[in-house]
Every structure is written in C-alpha cells, then in structure tokens.
Amino acid sequence: MKKILTNPHYTGDLVLCRETTLSVTNKVRTEVAKDAQVIIPNTHAPVVSHEDFEAVQRHMESRKKKRPKYKKHLFTNVAYCADCGQSL
Known part of the structure; x- marks a missing residue:
C-alpha cells in the first residue's frame, strides 16, 4: 500500500x-x-491530483517515527560457543 501512496505516476x-x-x-x-x-509532466491522465498527492506525502512524513540507530552489542563476535563455534 505504501508503494502505491508514494508512486508519483498516479499524478499523470x-x-x-x-533508483x-x-x-x-x-x-x-x-x-x-x-x-x-x-x-516529464502530463504524459497520461492522472488518477489523483497533485494537491491530493502532496497532502498524502505530508501526512505520511508527519507520521514517521524516529527510531534510535541500531547499536552493536559490546560482546558481539567476542564470545563463541565451545561446542559448535557460533558467536553468542
């Protein structure tokens, strides 16, 4: 659904x-x-107006949550299993 709401082709x-x-x-x-x-503007008939599309983009941007960046754990790749050798 998000791909459809962010696709500018629907505006014509x-x-x-x-990418x-x-x-x-x-x-x-x-x-x-x-x-x-x-x-390239106005290449085909629009499904939604530019104003509606921009309103949806602003609404989606306002709902974004800022999540903290993933931090690497202190013991990552330091401790290993003695039996199988996998990192703990």
Missing part, C-alpha cells in the same frame, strides 16, 4: 531515474535524490 507525470544500481554485478538499488530525477 512520468518519473524516470528514481540506480551501484554496479552491474550488484543488484542492490539506491534511491536517487528528487532533484536528479527526470520528470
């Missing part, structure tokens, strides 16, 4: 270059900044 604009890969062999994709994306 064609948005190109939203890129780091290399040809790596399939990990990274998001491109908004100012570097190619936007």
Whole structure:
C-alpha cells in the first residue's frame, strides 16, 4: 500500500531515474535524490491530483517515527560457543 501512496505516476507525470544500481554485478538499488530525477509532466491522465498527492506525502512524513540507530552489542563476535563455534 505504501508503494502505491508514494508512486508519483498516479499524478499523470512520468518519473524516470528514481533508483540506480551501484554496479552491474550488484543488484542492490539506491534511491536517487528528487532533484536528479527526470520528470516529464502530463504524459497520461492522472488518477489523483497533485494537491491530493502532496497532502498524502505530508501526512505520511508527519507520521514517521524516529527510531534510535541500531547499536552493536559490546560482546558481539567476542564470545563463541565451545561446542559448535557460533558467536553468542
């Protein structure tokens, strides 16, 4: 559902270059900044207006929760099981 609500194609604009890969062999994709994306306005009939789309984006942004960054535990990869060798 979130993918649909954040997809700008529903406003009638064609948005190109939203993601890129780091290399040809790596399939990990990274998001491109908004100012570097190619936007061609009014390429097809819009499903929602630009005002409604922007209102949804503002609402979703206001509901985001800031979570603390994951911290590595003090004993990570320090203590190992004597039987199987897995880290504890």
